[in-house]
Amino acid sequence: MEKYIEKVFAWVQQKNPGEPEFHQAVKEVLDSLEPVMSRHPEYQEAGILERLVEPERVIMFRVPWVDDKGRCRVNRGYRIQFSSAIGPYKGGLRFHSNVNLGILKFLAFEQVFKNSLTTLPMGGGKGGSDFNPQAGSDGEVMRFCQSFMAELFRHVGPDTDVPAGDIGVGGREIGYLFGQYKRLVNKFTGVLTGKGVTWGGSLIRPAATGYGSVYFAEEMLKTRADSFKGKTCVVSGSGNVSQYTVEKLNHLGAKAVTLSDSNGFIHDPEGIDADKLSFVMELKNVKRGRIKEYADKYSVKYYEGQKPWGIKCDAAFPSATQNEIDEKDAETLLKNGCFVVSEGANMPTTPEGVEKFIKAKILYGPGKAANAGGVATSGLEMSQNSIRMSWDKEEVDRRLKEIMRSIHEATLRAAKDYGCPGNYVAGANIAGFLKVAAAMLDQGIV
Ligand code: NDP
Numbered sequence: 001m002e003k004y005i006e007k008v009f010a011w012v013q014q015k016n017p018g019e020p021e022f023h024q025a026v027k028e029v030l031d032s033l034e035p036v037m038s039r040h041p042e043y044q045e046a047g048i049l050e051r052l053v054e055p056e057r058v059i060m061f062r063v064p065w066v067d068d069k070g071r072c073r074v075n076r077g078y079r080i081q082f083s084s085a086i087g088p089y090k091g092g093l094r095f096h097s098n099v100n101l102g103i104l105k106f107l108a109f110e111q112v113f114k115n116s117l118t119t120l121p122m123g124g125g126k127g128g129s130d131f132n133p134q135a136g137s138d139g140e141v142m143r144f145c146q147s148f149m150a151e152l153f154r155h156v157g158p159d160t161d162v163p164a165g166d167i168g169v170g171g172r173e174i175g176y177l178f179g180q181y182k183r184l185v186n187k188f189t190g191v192l193t194g195k196g197v198t199w200g201g202s203l204i205r206p207a208a209t210g211y212g213s214v215y216f217a218e219e220m221l222k223t224r225a226d227s228f229k230g231k232t233c234v235v236s237g238s239g240n241v242s243q244y245t246v247e248k249l250n251h252l253g254a255k256a257v258t259l260s261d262s263n264g265f266i267h268d269p270e271g272i273d274a275d276k277l278s279f280v281m282e283l284k285n286v287k288r289g290r291i292k293e294y295a296d297k298y299s300v301k302y303y304e305g306q307k308p309w310g311i312k313c314d315a316a317f318p319s320a321t322q323n324e325i326d327e328k329d330a331e332t333l334l335k336n337g338c339f340v341v342s343e344g345a346n347m348p349t350t351p352e353g354v355e356k357f358i359k360a361k362i363l364y365g366p367g368k369a370a371n372a373g374g375v376a377t378s379g380l381e382m383s384q385n386s387i388r389m390s391w392d393k394e395e396v397d398r399r400l401k402e403i404m405r406s407i408h409e410a411t412l413r414a415a416k417d418y419g420c421p422g423n424y425v426a427g428a429n430i431a432g433f434l435k436v437a438a439a440m441l442d443q444g445i446v
Contacts, residue, residue: 001034001037001038002034004037004044004049005030005031005033005034005037005049008030008049008050008053009023009026009027009030011050011053012026012053015054016102016105018102019101019102019105019106020102021102021103021105021106021322021323021347022102022103022105022106022109024106024347024350024351025106025109025110025347026053026106026109027351028347028351028354028425028429029109029113029429029433030049030053032425032426032429032430032433033049033429033430033433035418035419035420035430036418036430036433036434036437037049039418040437042441043437043441046440046441046445047445048437048440048441051440051445052083052112052433052436052437052440053109055080055081055082055083055105055108055109056081056082056083056084057080057081058078058079058080058081058101058105059078059079059080059081059127059152059155060076060077060078060101061076061077061078061151061152062074062076062077062151063075063076063077063129063131063144063147063148063151064147065140065143065144065146065147066143067136067140068137068139068140075129075130075131075144076129076130077127077128077129077148077151077152078099078101078104078127078128078129079125079126079127079152079155079156079161079163080104080105080107080108080125080126080127081108081123081125081155081161082105082108082109082111082112082123082124082125082126083112083123083124083436084123085112085123085436085439085440085443086115086116086121086122086123086435086436086439087115087120087121087122087123088122088123088158088159088160088161088162089123089124089125089160089161089162090111090115090122090123090124090125090161090162090163090164090375090378090379091107091108091111091115091124091125091126091127091163091164091166091375092107092126092127092128092163092164092165092166092169092374092375093126093127093128093129093163093164093165093166093169093173093177094107094126094127094128094129094166094167094168094169095128095129095131095132095133095167095168095169095173096128096130096132096167096168097130097131097132098130099128099129099130100130103322104126104127104128105126106322106346106347107126107166107346108124108125108126109124110124110346110347110367110368111124111125111126111375112124112432112436113368113428113429113432113433113436114367114368114369114371114372114375114432115372115375115379116431116432116433116435116436117368117369117372117407117410117411117428117431117432118372118375118376118379118403118407119376119403119406119407120376120379120380120403121379122162122375122379125161125163126166127152127163128166128168128169129144129148131144131148131168132168133168133169133172133173134168134288138172141172141173141176142176145173145176145177145180146176146179146180148177149176149177149180149181149184150180150184152177152181153180153181153184153185156181156191157185157189157191158189158190158191158382158385158386162190162191162192162193162378162382163177163191163192163193164192164193164194164374164375164378165194165240167239167321169194170194170206170239170240170285171194171196171206171285174192174194174195174196175195175196177192178191178192178195178199188200189385190381190382190385190386193205193378193381193382194206194378194381195381197390200381200384200385201381202377202378202380202381202384202390202391202396203390203391203392203393203396204377204393204396204397204400205374205377205378205380205381205396206240206244207244207247207248208244208373208374208376208377208378208400209240209241209244209344209371209373209374210240210241210242210243210244210245210246210247210248210319210344211244211245211247211248211373211397211400212370212371212372212373212374212376212377212400212403212404213241213245213317213319213342213343213344213365213370213371213373214228214245214248214249214252214317214342215248215373215400215401215404215405216342216365216369216370216373216404216407216408217315217317217340217342217363217365217370218252219404219405219408219409220340220342220363220365220408220424221340221363223363223412224363227252227253228249228252228253228254228315229252229253229254230253230254230255231254231255231314231315231340232254232255232257232312232313232314232315233249233254233255233256233257233313233314233315233316233317234256234257234258234308234309234311234313234315234316234317234338235249235256235258235259235308235316235317235319236258236259236260236265236307236308236309236317236318236319236320236324236345236348237259237260237261237318237319237320237321237344237345238259238260238261238280238284238291239284239319239320241319241344241345241371241374242259242317242319242320242344243277243280243281243284243285245317245319245344246259246272246277246280247274247277249317250271250272250273250274250277254315255271256271256272256317257269257271257272257311257313258308258311259272259280259291259294259308260291260307260308260320261290261291261320262320263290263291263292263304263305264291264292264302264303264304264305264306265291265302265303265306265307265308266291266292266294266295266300266301266302266303267300267301267303267308267311268294268298268300269300270300276294276298279294279297280294292304307324307325307329309325309329309332309333310332310336311336312336312337313333313336313337313338314337314338314339314340315338315339315340315341315342316333316338316340316341316342317341317342317343317344318341318343318344318345318348318349319343319344319345319348320345320348321345321348322345322346322347322348323347323348323349323350324345324348324349325341325348325349325350325353326350326352326353327350327352327353327355327356329353330349330352330353330354330356330357331356334356334357334360334362338362339362339363340362340363340364341357341362341363341364341365342365342370343365343366343367343370343371344367344370344371345367345371346367346371347367348367349366354366354425358423358425361422363424364424364425365424366424366425366428368428368429368432369407369408369411369424369427369428372403372404372407373400373403373404376400376403376404377396377399377400380396380399380400407428410427410431411424411427411428411431412424412427413427413431414426414427414428414430414431414434415427415430417430418430
């Protein structure tokens with residue numbers, strides 16, 4: 001069986017050259033699946049793995065737009081429709097200058113398993129562009145989004161593919177994208193999630209990924225009869241996921257002491273309380289400033305060009321980007337006593353870092369499980385759009401909490417069933433895979 005899995009991975013490397021992040025994501029999943037494939041020879045016979053590593057469809061397109069000086073600018077747009085085995089494609093759009101095909105394929109691939117774990121009927125997809133919204137005025141961002149949707153609209157729809165936000169795509173961008181979609185198809189439908197609450201959005205959706213990552217960590221702590229009370233937490237990033245991670249940590253009596261952006265991080269030993277957090281939200285979501293301004297305002301230390309993993313903590317919440325914790329960072333965290341890691345970001349830990357966490361037997365929740373609260377609540381937004389109702393905050397939060405609890409349970413159960421108890425990485429990959437594989441088997445070779 002090992003040989004067969006190696007063969008599939010070699011094929012992935014050969015067919016997708018120059019896409020290291022995609023190789024990394026595929027390898028992690030395939031490595032977990034050996035005991036499953038041994039127990040289910042029918043999956044090999046039906047070519048489940050060979051089909052699962054090949055996206056159903058990849059769309060690449062030109063996005064021309066006009067900047068404030070009247071000049072023509074051109075970016076590249078993408079949508080990866082990876083798997084529709086268990087529902088319409090679902091996954092965010094990322095606008096960042098480093099976006100390329102390989103990064104979006106890794107994200108779309110991960111999304112397939114994550115969405116399966118949520119218990120909701122959603123396939124996996126991801127998309128975006130190498131456009132950097134931070135460098136543009138509101139008008140430029142709007143014109144870019146309109147041009148992006150002028151092509152994307154023909155490939156998406158409420159029963160086909162439902163994009164959402166990700167890095168660089170927040171409420172503002174979703175608004176512009178939705179406005180253009182509606183104008184082109186002349187229909188008010190739930191084609192995007194993360195919408196404003198007055199036009200079809202769900203309460204709690206903006207908070208869901210961060211809240212969910214903390215709920216997941218809380219479940220992990222419960223397995224050791226522990227809680228967040230009095231715990232010191234290190235958080236990276238300062239965008240959507242990071243902000244609501246800090247908010248929920250505060251609700252649960254923990255102390256978040258760091259935030260970062262691509263320029264550096266701040267360390268506030270007193271904790272980022274609710275007032276300071278609203279300063280961050282205004283700074284990042286409205287003024288679109290840099291995290292250094294927090295250090296200036298509250299007279300705390302700012303570390304230019306560094307990541308926060310050297311700060312002593314009980315729990316770490318990597319919530320910025322892929323591969324932000326390497327082997328050395330993982331060692332430093334462990335040495336300083338960190339025993340909980342809950343990944344708000346997608347694949348924020350390198351394979352060598354993951355190995356360190358697993359070996360140390362800490363409570364390590366991989367992104368696929370820990371950050372699934374965002375897409376789960378997007379699923380709840382789709383449900384509310386379909387029945388033309390909106391649930392109140394308490395109802396959505398209750399459902400989110402319950403979904404995170406059940407993801408945690410399914411992950412632990414799968415890990416135990418397949419011989420690696422306590423290993424959340426293997427558990428998440430196996431539990432996510434089993435549902436998708438069974439659906440693929442039922443639907444024939446398509
Ligand atoms: P935002 O754009 O709101 O925030 C991203 C944050 O990460 C910013 O502080 C940004 O800093 C920082 N960052 C981005 N790229 C880099 C980089 N290359 N190096 C250092 N810092 C970086 O994005 P989100 O909060 O939505 O997403 C954060 C992570 O969470 C991503 O990995 C995303 O895939 C994942 N995620 C998000 C979900 C969601 O619902 N939004 C759902 C599930 C996962 P700067 O401003 O300087 O660029």
